[in-house]
Amino acid sequence: MRFDLSDDQEFFRETARRFIESEVPISVVREWHDLPDGCPPSWWQAAAELGWTSLMVPESLGGGSISGRRVVDLTIVADEMGRGVTPGPFMPTNVVADTLGRSGSPDQQALLEGVLAGEVVLGWAFCEPGGDWSASHVAAEAAPANGGYVLTGTKTAVEAGAQAHHLLVTARTPDGLAQFLLPSKTDRMTITPQESLDLGRRFAEVRLDGVAVGPDALVGEPGAVAEADVERQRQVMTVLQCADSAGSAARVLEFTVEYAFDRYSFGRPLASYQALKHRFADMKLWSEASQAAVDGAADALADGADEARMVSVAKAYVGDYSVELMHDCVQMHGGIGVTYEHDLHLYLRRATVNRGLFGTPGDHRVCLSKMMGY
Amino acid sequence: MDDFVYAETDPAELARYREEVQTWMNENMPRRDPVNPWHPTQDDDERSSRNRELQRRLYDGGYAAVCYPKEYGGQSLTAAHQKIIDDVSMDFDMPILFSVPTLSICGPVILEFGTEEQKQRYIPAWIRGDELWVQFISEPSGGSDMAGALTRADRDGDEFIINGSKIWSTFAQRSDYALMLARTNWEVPKHRGLTMFIVPIHHPGIEIHPIQMVDRTEEFCQEFFNDVVIPAENVVGEVNDGWTVASRLLFHERAAVGNASPYTQGRHRNRTADGVEDLAAIARDHGGADVGRHRQRLGHMETLSRVEDLLSARVVKGIEGGFLPAPAGSLVRLFHGLSRTERQTVAMEMQGDRALVWNQGEDTGAFGTEYVQRQQSCIGGGTTEMARNIISERILGMPREPAADRDLPFNQVPRSG
Numbered sequence: 001m002r003f004d005l006s007d008d009q010e011f012f013r014e015t016a017r018r019f020i021e022s023e024v025p026i027s028v029v030r031e032w033h034d035l036p037d038g039c040p041p042s043w044w045q046a047a048a049e050l051g052w053t054s055l056m057v058p059e060s061l062g063g064g065s066i067s068g069r070r071v072v073d074l075t076i077v078a079d080e081m082g083r084g085v086t087p088g089p090f091m092p093t094n095v096v097a098d099t100l101g102r103s104g105s106p107d108q109q110a111l112l113e114g115v116l117a118g119e120v121v122l123g124w125a126f127c128e129p130g131g132d133w134s135a136s137h138v139a140a141e142a143a144p145a146n147g148g149y150v151l152t153g154t155k156t157a158v159e160a161g162a163q164a165h166h167l168l169v170t171a172r173t174p175d176g177l178a179q180f181l182l183p184s185k186t187d188r189m190t191i192t193p194q195e196s197l198d199l200g201r202r203f204a205e206v207r208l209d210g211v212a213v214g215p216d217a218l219v220g221e222p223g224a225v226a227e228a229d230v231e232r233q234r235q236v237m238t239v240l241q242c243a244d245s246a247g248s249a250a251r252v253l254e255f256t257v258e259y260a261f262d263r264y265s266f267g268r269p270l271a272s273y274q275a276l277k278h279r280f281a282d283m284k285l286w287s288e289a290s291q292a293a294v295d296g297a298a299d300a301l302a303d304g305a306d307e308a309r310m311v312s313v314a315k316a317y318v319g320d321y322s323v324e325l326m327h328d329c330v331q332m333h334g335g336i337g338v339t340y341e342h343d344l345h346l347y348l349r350r351a352t353v354n355r356g357l358f359g360t361p362g363d364h365r366v367c368l369s370k371m372m373g374y
Numbered sequence: 375m376d377d378f379v380y381a382e383t384d385p386a387e388l389a390r391y392r393e394e395v396q397t398w399m400n401e402n403m404p405r406r407d408p409v410n411p412w413h414p415t416q417d418d419d420e421r422s423s424r425n426r427e428l429q430r431r432l433y434d435g436g437y438a439a440v441c442y443p444k445e446y447g448g449q450s451l452t453a454a455h456q457k458i459i460d461d462v463s464m465d466f467d468m469p470i471l472f473s474v475p476t477l478s479i480c481g482p483v484i485l486e487f488g489t490e491e492q493k494q495r496y497i498p499a500w501i502r503g504d505e506l507w508v509q510f511i512s513e514p515s516g517g518s519d520m521a522g523a524l525t526r527a528d529r530d531g532d533e534f535i536i537n538g539s540k541i542w543s544t545f546a547q548r549s550d551y552a553l554m555l556a557r558t559n560w561e562v563p564k565h566r567g568l569t570m571f572i573v574p575i576h577h578p579g580i581e582i583h584p585i586q587m588v589d590r591t592e593e594f595c596q597e598f599f600n601d602v603v604i605p606a607e608n609v610v611g612e613v614n615d616g617w618t619v620a621s622r623l624l625f626h627e628r629a630a631v632g633n634a635s636p637y638t639q640g641r642h643r644n645r646t647a648d649g650v651e652d653l654a655a656i657a658r659d660h661g662g663a664d665v666g667r668h669r670q671r672l673g674h675m676e677t678l679s680r681v682e683d684l685l686s687a688r689v690v691k692g693i694e695g696g697f698l699p700a701p702a703g704s705l706v707r708l709f710h711g712l713s714r715t716e717r718q719t720v721a722m723e724m725q726g727d728r729a730l731v732w733n734q735g736e737d738t739g740a741f742g743t744e745y746v747q748r749q750q751s752c753i754g755g756g757t758t759e760m761a762r763n764i765i766s767e768r769i770l771g772m773p774r775e776p777a778a779d780r781d782l783p784f785n786q787v788p789r790s791g
Contacts, residue, residue, distance in 0.1 A: 003688060271773060295684060312673075312677075
C-alpha cells in the first residue's frame, strides 16, 4: 500500500478492502475455485459499481479516476486484490478498456458502457506459444483481404479469454502490428479454457483459423499507433501484476509474522529466535522494496516519464522477491505451509503466475540492460 | 522529536529553486571531471582543504546545509530543497567530507541536545567550512555494543579527565572536534552511566593513529586518551544521560547511511562502479563474449539501484506519515549494504582478469581491491546484523535479544580479555 494516498484515494482503498473482506474472504475464494468462470457475474457487477472498471475509461465516455493519476488509482485496487487473492477479470478488462478509450472507434467505445456496469468483460489475446511476451514475438498474421483482414494464429494464456465478451487480438500486418476487437462469438475463432497454476483467475487458448474481419474491427491503426498501444498495454498489465504480487507478499508476511508470535517451540515463540528474526527482517525489506518499486512504476506511467525502465525495474524486482518471500514464509510455517489446507499456496500460485506472464524478471533485466546500451 | 520535518513545498517554488541552483552552480562550483573525477573522501591534506574551500563557496552562495536554521548559518529550507541541490550537484565537485558525520550526524545531535552557546559556537563553523567533526563512539573492545564503552571520564571540579581509546573515527587527523561517548558512572547498568562530550581533537593527551585499510587508504583512525582534560561546559545533554544522546546519534547515523538525512550535501560516489552506467561501460569495454550473463547482472544492478532510491523515498514518506516507525531507516541501511556488496562483486567480475592482474600504470586493480573489502558497506555505520535486529524488533515488534548486562552495574558485567 502506498504512503501518499489522498483522502479520496484512501477512502477508495478502504472501500475496496472492506468489499473484498466481506464479499470474498478466503473461504469464498476457495469456493469460487470450482466456478468455471472464476467468479459470479453479479459480484463483478458489484465490483464495477465501486469503480473498479471505470478508472481507465475517459470521463467523456462515462468513466473517471479518483486522483487523475489513473494507473496509480488502478494499482490501489490491484494491491488490495493481491492481499485477498481475489479472482475476477480486473487486469485485462481495464487494460483493454484503456486502449479502447484512447484508440477505439466510436462503435468500439460504445462497449465501454457495459464495461462500466460490469456487464462486459474484455480480454487481450497477445502471447503466443513459446513467446517471450515482447511485441516482436507476435507471429499471428492479419493478411489484408477484401478491404479487411484474415487472421490466423494461436494465442495462449489469454486471461479471462473464455469469460470475455470481446477480445483484443494483436496480430501482424504488412504495415506492422495491428490490434482487432472481436466478439467472443466469431466464426473460425475457437476459445478453449486452459488449466492454470493460479486457481482463482481464468485463462484460455484462442485459435484463429482464418478469421475474416472488416476494417471496422481494427483498433487504431496498424503500425506506430498499434505498437504504442501494445507497449502501453504491456506496461499497465505488468505494473498491475506487480501491485498484485506486492499486495500478496505484504499480506503473507503479515500473517506469517502473526504466526511467529503465536507459535511456540522449546518454550518460546518463533519470533524470539534471532535466526528467524533476521530472516523476517529481510522479508520486511523485500516487501517494502517491492511496494516502493510498484509505486515508482505506477508514478512513471501516471507522469509519462521513463515508463519502460521503471516498469521493467518493478517486474525484475517484485517478480523475484515476492515469490522468494512467500517461499520463505512457507519455510517459517513448517509442514503446515506445504498443505493444501493452508492459504499460503493460493498466494504463491498467483504470484508465480504473475512472475512469469508478461515477461520473467530475467526478460526484464535484459530489457534494462539494452536500455543502458548493452 | 522522532524524525525530520519534510515540509510540503509548492512544486512551482521547487522548479524555480532548481533553476536558481543550476545557474549558481554553473557559475560557482567546479565541474566534475567525468574521466578522472575528484574524490572528496580520499585521504590527503589537499582534499581536506579543498573540501573546506568548497564548503565555503556553498556557504557564500547560500546553498550550504540549507535545512539548518537561519540563525545558525543555514537557510531554514526543506528536505525537498536540499534534494534539488543534491540532484544538480551530481555534475560538480562537492565538499562531501562535511556531509558525514559533521552535518548529518554530529549536527542534528547538537541541534537537539546542545546548549544555545554550543549551537552558536559550533554550527556556523561547520556550515562555513571552518571546522570538521568526527565521532569518537566505537571502541576497540566492541563495535556494535556501543553502550559498553570503557573509555572513562572522571569528574574533577569543573573538568573531566578522559582516559581510554576510541576507533573507526573518519579522518580524525584532519578534523577539529569530536563527539565522544565516555563512562562517567561505573556503579549503574551500562546505559545509565554514559555521558556525551565535545572534544577538541588536537589537544594535549590525545594521540591519533591512522588505520591502514585493505586498500591502503587511511580513512579511519584510532585515538588514545591519556589524562585529557575537558571542561564541563563541553557536556552534551545531561551527565550520565549520554545514552539518550547516543541513541539519537545512531538514529541520525542510520538516516545518513540510508540516504534519508536532509543534512547531507551532494551524493557520495565511490571510485569504482559508482553508477550502473559505469557498469554498462565496463561490460562493453571488458565484458567479453558472455553477453547474456552480463545483461542479467547489469539489469539486476540497475533494478537494485532504482529500487534503492524508491525505497529511500518510500521510507521517508512512511515515517513522515506515521506508517512506519522512525527506525525504518534501517530498511534503507540494510538494502544499501547488500546492494553495494553485490555491485562490487559484479564490477570485479566484469573486469575479468584485469581486476586480478594488471599492467603497471593501469587502475583496474582497484576493482579487485574493492571487492576484497566489499563487506565494509555491511559493517560501517552499524552492521547489517544490527539493522536486522532493529527491523525485526522495532518495526515488526519481535522480542528483543536477551542481554546478560541489561540490569547489572557496569563494573560487574563480564568482558572479553
